Amino acid sequence: MRWQKKFKVLRCYILILGWLGIILLFLSYWRVETDPSHPPAPLKVSGGGAPPPGLLQQEKPRAKKLRHLCNPPDRIQRNQEGVLPSQYQLSGVVILLRHGDRGPLIHVRNLSNINCGHHSYGTPTYKKYVGDILNVSRTNTYVNFVGPFVRFPLLPPPSHCGLGHLTPQGVLQHLQLGRVLRQVYLSELNLLSNHWEEEDILVYCTKFRRTFQSVLAFLYSFLPDFNISKVRLQEGKGISFCGEDCHCEQSDYFDQRYEQERRDYRRSHPGIVDLVHRVNPLVRDGEEISNPITMRDALLSYVCHGASLPCVDGRCVKVEDVTGLVSYEEWEGRQKRTSSQRKAAKLKMYGLLKSITGVVNSMMEDSHPRVVVYSGHDRTLKYLLDTLGIPNYQLPHYASRLVVELYQNTSTTPGPDYHATYFFRMVYNGKDITKFIPFCDSITIRQLKSGSVKRGAISLCSVSKLVNFLRPDVYFKEFNAASFRDACHK
Numbered sequence: 001m002r003w004q005k006k007f008k009v010l011r012c013y014i015l016i017l018g019w020l021g022i023i024l025l026f027l028s029y030w031r032v033e034t035d036p037s038h039p040p041a042p043l044k045v046s047g048g049g050a051p052p053p054g055l056l057q058q059e060k061p062r063a064k065k066l067r068h069l070c071n072p073p074d075r076i077q078r079n080q081e082g083v084l085p086s087q088y089q090l091s092g093v094v095i096l097l098r099h100g101d102r103g104p105l106i107h108v109r110n111l112s113n114i115n116c117g118h119h120s121y122g123t124p125t126y127k128k129y130v131g132d133i134l135n136v137s138r139t140n141t142y143v144n145f146v147g148p149f150v151r152f153p154l155l156p157p158p159s160h161c162g163l164g165h166l167t168p169q170g171v172l173q174h175l176q177l178g179r180v181l182r183q184v185y186l187s188e189l190n191l192l193s194n195h196w197e198e199e200d201i202l203v204y205c206t207k208f209r210r211t212f213q214s215v216l217a218f219l220y221s222f223l224p225d226f227n228i229s230k231v232r233l234q235e236g237k238g239i240s241f242c243g244e245d246c247h248c249e250q251s252d253y254f255d256q257r258y259e260q261e262r263r264d265y266r267r268s269h270p271g272i273v274d275l276v277h278r279v280n281p282l283v284r285d286g287e288e289i290s291n292p293i294t295m296r297d298a299l300l301s302y303v304c305h306g307a308s309l310p311c312v313d314g315r316c317v318k319v320e321d322v323t324g325l326v327s328y329e330e331w332e333g334r335q336k337r338t339s340s341q342r343k344a345a346k347l348k349m350y351g352l353l354k355s356i357t358g359v360v361n362s363m364m365e366d367s368h369p370r371v372v373v374y375s376g377h378d379r380t381l382k383y384l385l386d387t388l389g390i391p392n393y394q395l396p397h398y399a400s401r402l403v404v405e406l407y408q409n410t411s412t413t414p415g416p417d418y419h420a421t422y423f424f425r426m427v428y429n430g431k432d433i434t435k436f437i438p439f440c441d442s443i444t445i446r447q448l449k450s451g452s453v454k455r456g457a458i459s460l461c462s463v464s465k466l467v468n469f470l471r472p473d474v475y476f477k478e479f480n481a482a483s484f485r486d487a488c489h490k
Helices: 002-034 061-070 124-136 140-149 168-188 209-222 249-267 270-283 292-303 319-334 339-366 378-388 463-469 484-488
Strands: 088-098 201-205 233-235 371-376 401-409 422-428 443-450 453-462
Touching: 061 292, 061 319, 088 168, 088 209, 088 339, 088 378, 124 168, 124 209, 140 233, 168 209, 168 401, 201 209, 209 371, 249 270, 249 339, 249 484, 270 292, 270 319, 292 319, 339 371, 339 378, 339 401, 339 463, 339 484, 371 378, 378 401, 378 422, 422 463, 453 463
Parallel strands: 088 371, 201 233, 201 371
Antiparallel strands: 088 401, 401 422, 422 453, 443 453
């Protein structure tokens, strides 16, 4: 009997220790996944280089990360755009776009074997678009419409993955996005009348094939009957659309400081450095990649187009390596915005914010333009989000959009200062981010719920707050300057 009691006690001790071990293992995993001071460790490579069939259709956490970055067209849906009470009348929208899916920016192994027309080129939607756009391109109207972009090809290569070139998948993304935003702003909120004029729509585009072909696909789905006779594409100056406020020595200086801070991040986490070094000879045949963000971008060229990840002599890159790089990028993006990062962004975005404020003022005073579109890059959106002080935002994936919606409160009697009745909100990839803008002191109009669970809020910010933020003595205060010129030459 005494031995039986001792055995029972020993078994209890073993069970308790086992449960403690499981709890500690869970806590350590939870810390790695959620603590912003500890980025997830790079995952180990195992045999085999091809992603499992239907990887991006799976709903496992790792697959969802890749699906988010690749942003297939069926993922682009309406969310919180245009969901205000009827007392707020939509006066205009400013739409900032990132181009769609593209080939890698650097040469990668087996690039010629990657089919960038993967599942896109032969679809009925794409075929109809090709036929219609080729027909339109033969008219004089098209020549007037494209202006400085007249020598650019209308369509991306059908399957070849060109360096930095848009893909058929990128076209489909913007066809879908155009449909989504047309339904909201034109069909439901009647932003354009049936007799809209040339002055109602402004379109700016950086001088890259991928941004031109993206905005062409977007306008095809967005414009009523794709009537381009009243639209003129205008070239945006630089990826920041900086207008007359472009050259800035201090911006370059803060860029260099921020890049040094990012290198320090990487040095403090040798696991990610080892991962990049280990997969480099599998991805590149020649010059080495040292930046994990560059490596992640190169590997998405395989993942987003259904290609096998590269292998050399039986050693292969694994999907886990890609998600490890993505996790690191997400961790880096969650770090507190540094002074250098914010200042560099503010100097780059001053020209664009002046332009946006100018068109918002025209929307209030003259009721036009009604729609302004900027076709740009991930850095266009990132610089703007950094300038506005948005914390912990998701980095812009392909075909990202940032929409500025301008509303007038029609339930208020306009006084001498009619601007007081106007408000704006910002919607980033379908989510209202207005309440996160520090200078706004935003007004919450309604809470969005799913059952008893809060799913976000619909907020508004007074236009006067944006105008005040752009006042030179306010905007350049942290530079100890009172103008763009002074801030750039300090």
